[in-house]
Amino acid sequence: MTKLFALLAILLAGTTIFYGFTQQSALVLRQEQQNNHWVRHDTRTSGSYRGGIWVASPTRQTYGGFRGGGPGAGK
Amino acid sequence: MSSPKTQRTAKFLDSFTYLTLLSTAGIFACLLVSPIFMRSLVSKTIQVDPDVPEQLPPIQLKKEPIGALRIDVNAAIPENHWVTYEIQLKDQQGQVIASGIKQAWNESGTWAEEGESGTWAEDDLTGGLDVRPTQAELVTITLNILEYSDISGKEIDQPVPFEISVVNGAVDTRYLWTGIIGTAFLAFLAILVTPFSGKVIIDKFIGDSDISGRGILGGTNNLVRVSVNIKSDEHSPPVLNVLVVINDGNGEQLYSDSHRIYLSLNKSEGGKVTGANGKLSSFFILEPRGSYGFHVEVTPDATVDRTEIIVREHCKTLFPVSVTSLKSIQ
Numbered sequence: 001m002t003k004l005f006a007l008l009a010i011l012l013a014g015t016t017i018f019y020g021f022t023q024q025s026a027l028v029l030r031q032e033q034q035n036n037h038w039v040r041h042d043t044r045t046s047g048s049y050r051g052g053i054w055v056a057s058p059t060r061q062t063y064g065g066f067r068g069g070g071p072g073a074g075k
Numbered sequence: 076m077s078s079p080k081t082q083r084t085a086k087f088l089d090s091f092t093y094l095t096l097l098s099t100a101g102i103f104a105c106l107l108v109s110p111i112f113m114r115s116l117v118s119k120t121i122q123v124d125p126d127v128p129e130q131l132p133p134i135q136l137k138k139e140p141i142g143a144l145r146i147d148v149n150a151a152i153p154e155n156h157w158v159t160y161e162i163q164l165k166d167q168q169g170q171v172i173a174s175g176i177k178q179a180w181n182e183s184g185t186w187a188e189e190g191e192s193g194t195w196a197e198d199d200l201t202g203g204l205d206v207r208p209t210q211a212e213l214v215t216i217t218l219n220i221l222e223y224s225d226i227s228g229k230e231i232d233q234p235v236p237f238e239i240s241v242v243n244g245a246v247d248t249r250y251l252w253t254g255i256i257g258t259a260f261l262a263f264l265a266i267l268v269t270p271f272s273g274k275v276i277i278d279k280f281i282g283d284s285d286i287s288g289r290g291i292l293g294g295t296n297n298l299v300r301v302s303v304n305i306k307s308d309e310h311s312p313p314v315l316n317v318l319v320v321i322n323d324g325n326g327e328q329l330y331s332d333s334h335r336i337y338l339s340l341n342k343s344e345g346g347k348v349t350g351a352n353g354k355l356s357s358f359f360i361l362e363p364r365g366s367y368g369f370h371v372e373v374t375p376d377a378t379v380d381r382t383e384i385i386v387r388e389h390c391k392t393l394f395p396v397s398v399t400s401l402k403s404i405q
Contacts, residue, residue, distance in 0.1 A: 040203040
C-alpha cells in the first residue's frame with residue numbers, strides 16, 4: 001500500500017516540478033495549440049494564433065459590459 | 076525457556092512512507108530555490124492615459140529551458156472605480172503577438188445585516204501574463220486602458236498609474252504548490268496505513284478478557300506485530316495489565332510478559348465515563364517459521380467487555396521499535 005503512495009507521490013512530484021520549472025502554463029508565443037495555458041490573476045487572453053499570427057478575439061469587443069466585482073456584484 | 080532478547084531497531088522502518096514524505100520535501104526545496112532563476116528586467120510605475128497605449132523599452136527574448144517571461148501589472152485606481160486594461164506583446168514589426176485582458180476593480184461600501192453593520196473594501200487589481208518564447212526575438216510590452224469608469228459607469232479620462240514588473244525565468248509555483256499539497260496528502264495516507272502493514276495471520280475477538288489464537292508465521296527478517304485492542308465498561312480502572320504468552324508448535328512457552336496499558340476514557344457530554352479503550356502493540360521475531368500460539372489475558376477482568384487479538388507478519392513501522400527475538404527449538 002505505501003509502495004503505491006510512494007510511487008504516486010514521486011510521479012506527482014516529478015510532474016509538478018517539470019511543469020513548474022518549464023512553465024507549461026505560460027502562453028507559448030506563435031503556437032496554435034495552447035493545451036496547458038493556465039491563466040494567472042484572472043487575466044484572460046484576448047486572442048489566439050491562426051497560422052502563427054495573433055488574431056484578436058471577437059469577444060474582445062465585449063469588455064465594455066464589465067460592471068465591477070466585490071460583494072456588491074450580483075446583488 | 077531461554078531469556079528473550081529485546082532490541083530497539085530501525086530495520087523495519089517503512090522506506091516507502093519516508094519516500095512519500097521525501098517527495099513533499101523535494102518539491103518544497105524546489106519551491107525555495109525557484110527564485111534564483113528569476114532576473115528582473117523592469118520594475119517601475121507608469122502613467123497610462125485611457126485609449127493611449129504606453130510602451131516599455133524592447134526586451135530581447137530567447138527560448139530558455141527554465142521559466143518564462145512574467146509580466147505582472149497592478150493598477151492603482153481609487154475606490155469605487157473600474158478599469159479594463161490589456162497587456163500586449165508586440166514584435167519588431169509592431170504586430171501584436173500576444174495579449175491579455177484584465178478587468179480590475181476597487182470597491183468599498185457599507186453593509187447592514189441583522190442589526191449589525193460595517194464597511195467593506197475589496198479589490199482585484201493585479202493582472203499577469205506568462206509567455207514562453209519559441210525563438211529569439213525582440214518584443215515590446217504595451218499597456219492599454221480599454222475602459223476606465225466609476226461604479227456608476229461614467230467614463231473617466233484621467234491617467235492611471237500602473238506598477239509594472241517584468242521578470243524573466245519565472246517558475247510557475249502554482250504547480251509546485253499543487254504537488255506539495257498532493258504529496259503531503261499521500262504522505263498523510265501512508266503514515267495512516269503504515270501501522271496496518273503486513274499480512275493478518277490471526278484476527279479474533281471475544282466478549283471477555285482472555286483470548287488465544289494459533290497460526291503459521293515467522294522466519295528470519297519477518298517482523299511480527301501482536302496488537303491487542305480492549306474495550307472496558309464505565310467502571311473501568313485507568314490501567315489494565317495485559318499478559319501476552321507465546322508458545323511454539325510443541326506447546327513450549329517461549330515468552331510470557333505482562334504489559335501495563337493506560338486506557339483512553341470515553342466520556343458523555345456531562346463528563347461521565349461511559350467506557351474505555353486500550354491498545355497494546357508488541358513486536359517479535361519468531362524463528363524458525365512454524366506454528367505459534369498466542370494467548371492474551373487482561374486483568375483485572377471484571378470491567379473488560381471485549382478483547383481482540385490481531386497478529387500480522389511482514390510488518391513495517393513508522394518509528395524504530397523494540398523487537399523481542401524468540402527462538403523455538405524444534
